[in-house]
Amino acid sequence: MKEFDMNHLVDEIVKEITNSRNTYAATTTTTLTDNRVPIGVSARHCHLTKCDFIKLFGDTGSLTKKGDLLQPGQFAANEAVTIAGPKGSIERVRVLGPFRKHTQVEVSMTDSIKLGLKPPIRESGNIEFSSPVTIIGPKGSIYKEKGLIIAQAHVHMSVNDAKRLHVQDGDFVRVKTLNEQRPISFEKVKIRVSPNYVLEMHIDTDEANAAHIQSGDFGEIILGEKR
Template structure:
């Protein structure tokens, strides 16, 4: 393709991007504190046979809730108490912490997408009726954006794609390698952990702006 034609295409793309309002690129954000998801068998091991989680509050993602129940998680260096359980019960147990939390625990959890726990860090779980040592299951969750297929079409992104998110405010930052997760079950929202939130003064009222990697290079 001739250089003139390439430049014409680039100019057209830039013009279109400039014509997109910030509002159309806006992503509501939420701060995800340390928490755990338990399998049914592990829930019963920690709370007793036949135990069912009780709802404290609904979460933004449909069908998900914060339970009244909490556990203690422990590592070789220390422990963290009152770690909230999120429901409903899943087919596997996963504990999500921040990098700061991992230092206190004395463990080195990998940065992973939720659900990818193979080869992750071990963790001890302590409940009112028992304790468990899990050989894997402790992760630092990859910053991600939940969206519906319609949202993905709007933002012209695909499931599994990585984007950047710009956050304005008192301490402006750009978060890179933010994972796109698409499902008709989701509601549009970006999740960051407490370390990321503290770095950018991010709260539950913060709005980010999605930037595709190819757009950033124009």
């Protein structure tokens, strides 16, 4: 190919790429409307009561903060535990703070298979009829008759966001992920409204992997279509 032709070809290719980028940007702008919601992927984790913390970590000290989570007041602690069931155990399960009224462990279904347990899909905080689980810390271990759940996909939002999106606490909505390669709709996503919440959808690692998305990606709440 002559040099002139080559330069011309390069120009054409650059133009094509630029055009397709502009098209993509335009599409993105029109797709990403106000009903977008940022997605946070929750890896397996553990909420503890102060009493259970003492049994696992001893009575000196308390949870120490590793980093803040997006929801105000919530944080990932430096402390971690091992969780165990009849078929196996999982180490380095992060403890989240602050302390709660009930000890609760949230895992993915993949995790539950490894443990040999069958936890129900539940809203965080509702541990009635959930699975038993053993929690092991550096200073002791506890057997909880209930407390292991698979968290139900949900969206945290403020009262203003709820008004804007025409939804109420306890509603179920459909959320479509904005991933062009593997678009997936989450069909029964619970809305949780509180003045303390900021807009964020929580899914577990199985759901995130299935949708090929990671924390910081966006979904879109399909409006006018409560489930």
